[in-house]
Amino acid sequence: MFSFKLNGKTVEISEVDPHTTVLSWLRHNGLTGSKEGCAEGECGACAVLLLRPDGNTSRFESVNGCLLLLPSLAGQEVWTVEGLETHGLHPVQTAMLQGGSQCGYCTPGFVVSMAAEYYRKERQGFDLEALSGNLCRCTGYRPIKDAAESLGKPDPNDPLAQRLTQPAPTPAPLN
Structure with missing residues (x-):
């Protein structure tokens, strides 16, 4: 038994089968x-975003959920594209909606x-x-680049920005 955020x-x-990937588990659970x-x-x-230690604070790291095994999240904190919507669309999602997305299949990964x-x-x-770990099969890189470059700084009251001011959790051992 283990837990994560x-x-x-x-x-x-x-x-859970110890070989279950994070991606498989997320999709099976409606995300x-x-x-x-x-x-x-x-x-x-x-x-997906994994919260990682960064001195006395935290940082987000984009990781591939298809390679990450679910039990490795014990004691960790992870955010999905759905979790970015803390108060309506996230600024990154808004930027992508303004022309950065084509077919939409790759969009969640680019957003993360x-x-x-x-x-x-x-x-x-x-x-x-x-964005170097993300592929767009529609060759829509210019609009994605434009969306990325249109982003300003996070609002200091943004819940995710505030979360980064605190330490990341320490990974817990599996029971």
């Missing part, structure tokens, strides 16, 4: 924003990766390398 709420897992594109960690459609960069401390502009 998902989109700010504690989730208790009692019985279908993350997609399976390649199942090899190369397309980024399955991206953009969010990790959006919240990066001391960000000046937008580092497009943050």
Whole structure:
């Protein structure tokens, strides 16, 4: 048995195949924003945000949910594309809706990766390398780039920005 935080709420897992991926578990539990594109960690459609330690505070890291095994989340905190909507659409989602998305299959993964960069401390502009793990099969990179570069700084009252001012959880051992 183990627990982790998902989109700010504690989730208790009692019985699960230890080979279950985060992506598979999320989709089985109704969080279908993350997609399976390649199942090899190369397309980024399955991206989720993992809260990682950053000194005395935290940072978001975009990780491939198709490669991450669910039990590895014990004691961790993860955010999905659905969890970004704390008070309506997230600014990254809004930017993508204004022309950055084409067919939409890759969009959740791009949104998650953009969010990790959006919240990066001391960000000046937008580092497009943050999107290097995401593929768009519609060749819509210019509109995605434009959406990313249109993003300003997070509002200090943004709940996710505030979460980053606190330490990340320490991973818990599995029972």
